[in-house]
Amino acid sequence: MAPSRPASSGTTSGRADRARPAVGVLALQGAFQAHQQTLEQLGAATRQVRTPADLAEVDALVLPGGESTTMSRLLDTAKLFEPLASRLDEGMPVFGTCAGMILLAREVLDGRPDQRGFGVIDIAVRRNGYGRQIDSFEHEVVVQGLDTPFHVVFIRAPKVERVGADVEVLAEHDGVPVLARQGGVLVASFHPELTDDRRLHAMFLDMVHTSAAPAA
Ligand code: GLN
Numbered sequence: 001m002a003p004s005r006p007a008s009s010g011t012t013s014g015r016a017d018r019a020r021p022a023v024g025v026l027a028l029q030g031a032f033q034a035h036q037q038t039l040e041q042l043g044a045a046t047r048q049v050r051t052p053a054d055l056a057e058v059d060a061l062v063l064p065g066g067e068s069t070t071m072s073r074l075l076d077t078a079k080l081f082e083p084l085a086s087r088l089d090e091g092m093p094v095f096g097t098c099a100g101m102i103l104l105a106r107e108v109l110d111g112r113p114d115q116r117g118f119g120v121i122d123i124a125v126r127r128n129g130y131g132r133q134i135d136s137f138e139h140e141v142v143v144q145g146l147d148t149p150f151h152v153v154f155i156r157a158p159k160v161e162r163v164g165a166d167v168e169v170l171a172e173h174d175g176v177p178v179l180a181r182q183g184g185v186l187v188a189s190f191h192p193e194l195t196d197d198r199r200l201h202a203m204f205l206d207m208v209h210t211s212a213a214p215a216a
Contacts, residue, residue, distance in 0.1 A: 030066020
């Protein structure tokens with residue numbers, strides 16, 4: 001790994017420190033800062049991930065919203081695509097929101113032909129599936145495991161069109177899944193980082209701690 005990595009922001013622990021796992025936020029493009037802030041407010045050690053060396057230092061990763069086609073291209077130019085694909089295959093916990101969900105989905109409809117993804121959650125998503133005319137909308141949804149509804153913000157959101165048998169749907173809007181989980185992969189078609197409600201990030205941190213805990 002590159003030894004000359006410049007000191008990057010928000011680094012407080014590495015992969016060796018199991019008591020306090022480092023949560024990376026992919027910081028190539030998009031809404032990564034709000035995610036990092038929310039995670040920090042919850043007491044997590046965070047790191048912005050832009051290089052393979054950054055990735056090697058984290059125990060979990062958030063893929064933010066933004067533009068999945070651009071992020072796919074930037075992952076290639078940053079030489080991050082292959083190392084990230086291997087970390088995901090090894091089971092590193094990951095939380096993808098909006099464009100991040102698209103990057104994690106097994107099947108992408110209306111994607112650009114050259115757009116690449118990781119295929120680690122068995123769902124099919126349609127890019128901009130709520131219609132381009134509805135750029136953004138907000139709603140309250142009931143989330144499994146939370147005792148009050150969660151306010152969700154959709155921005156040119158992907159629409160889930162198929163969910164595999166191993167995928168747990170944690171929230172729906174109008175009968176369409178908007179929050180789902182398969183093992184260590186959590187995806188949301190909306191932007192939880194744009195509200196003050198930190199409960200979904202807390203849910204992800206629980207997943208991270210469970211996966212980092214030493215085997216009994
Ligand atoms: N429509 C975007 C895409 O295809 C996702 C929008 C978002 O992340 N807010 O990547």
